[in-house]
Amino acid sequence: MNKDNLVLDIENLVVDFNVKSDVIRAVDNVNLKVKKGKITVLVGESGSGKSVTATSVMGLLDRNAKIVSGLIKVKGKDVSKMNKKEKKYFRGKDVGMIFQNPMQSLNPLLKVESLVSEAIMAHSNITKKQASEETVALLERVHLSNPREILKKYPFQLSGGMCQRVMIAIAMAMKPSLLIADEPTTALDVTVQVQILNEICNMVKTTNTGVLFITHDLGIVAEIADYVYVMKNGKIVEMGDVYKIFKEPEHEYTKKLLSSII
Numbered sequence: 001m002n003k004d005n006l007v008l009d010i011e012n013l014v015v016d017f018n019v020k021s022d023v024i025r026a027v028d029n030v031n032l033k034v035k036k037g038k039i040t041v042l043v044g045e046s047g048s049g050k051s052v053t054a055t056s057v058m059g060l061l062d063r064n065a066k067i068v069s070g071l072i073k074v075k076g077k078d079v080s081k082m083n084k085k086e087k088k089y090f091r092g093k094d095v096g097m098i099f100q101n102p103m104q105s106l107n108p109l110l111k112v113e114s115l116v117s118e119a120i121m122a123h124s125n126i127t128k129k130q131a132s133e134e135t136v137a138l139l140e141r142v143h144l145s146n147p148r149e150i151l152k153k154y155p156f157q158l159s160g161g162m163c164q165r166v167m168i169a170i171a172m173a174m175k176p177s178l179l180i181a182d183e184p185t186t187a188l189d190v191t192v193q194v195q196i197l198n199e200i201c202n203m204v205k206t207t208n209t210g211v212l213f214i215t216h217d218l219g220i221v222a223e224i225a226d227y228v229y230v231m232k233n234g235k236i237v238e239m240g241d242v243y244k245i246f247k248e249p250e251h252e253y254t255k256k257l258l259s260s261i262i
């Protein structure tokens with residue numbers, strides 16, 4: 001495989017949690033790759049280790065977690081060897097994140113206008129006014145009605161679903177090389193969910209972003225995935241392109257997951 005095409009390369013990742021006197025292995029020798037311009041979906045039941053894998057990439061693991069071994073490379077760069085400045089740049093510009101709890105991820109002290117336009121201005125030399133116009137356009141793309149009113153609101157004045165759409169607008173504004181989306185549409189109703197998934201797919205096409213998309217919903221997998229990794233008990237039990245996974249699943253667990261949606 002051409003390594004230049006990889007925006008994320010996880011090799012033999014092992015992550016443990018210390019809980020009282022016990023050690024829980026949440027991620028057990030995971031290998032996973034995300035290519036430029038492709039959507040790679042990590043699917044598996046609750047507790048299988050999907051979010052821990054994602055947060056390892058961002059360096060945002062809980063305090064009682066430990067990366068025991070493994071290598072995480074973003075655009076060819078070993079994340080563990082990055083200094084503070086590189087990490088800041090990496091989180092702000094190279095890697096976008098959309099997490100399950102948008103309320104916790106948005107700066108509560110900033111209005112939506114600042115939240116989104118700062119992400120836009122970090123990437124282009126445009127005026128505040130132009131950024132503001134672009135913000136309105138982005139809020140429309142994530143199907144927020146009355147975007148001009150929403151600009152003036154703080155995150156706490158919005159519903160969970162609206163915050164989630166603001167997060168997605170910020171990720172789109174960043175045009176990151178890698179976007180990690182952990183159950184980004186779970187809080188949204190089905191119609192909005194479909195619209196947002198379409199927007200993520202459009203974004204991938206126009207900006208060549210590589211996406212790691214986490215879900216336990218195989219319906220979503222069928223909708224958006226190029227490649228699929230199936231995770232169970234901290235291990236990847238099967239991987240392949242989406243057609244292979246749906247047509248010729250090899251692992252019993254994958255078959256079980258598939259039969260549960262039919």
Ligand SMILES: Nc1ncnc2c1ncn2[C@@H]1O[C@H](COP(=O)(O)OP(=O)(O)OP(=O)(O)O)[C@@H](O)[C@H]1O
Pocket residue numbers: 017018019024026044045046047048049050051052053062064216
């Ligand atoms: N802070 C923590 N302390 C102890 N164990 C943890 C901690 N965070 C996660 N774990 C454990 O790690 C395992 C994997 O959790 P993870 O959140 O990655 O699952 P997941 O696949 O994302 O599930 P879900 O679909 O419910 O989000 C779980 O067994 C969980 O109990």
Ligand code: NI
Pocket residue numbers: 050051052182
């Ligand atoms: Ni999770």
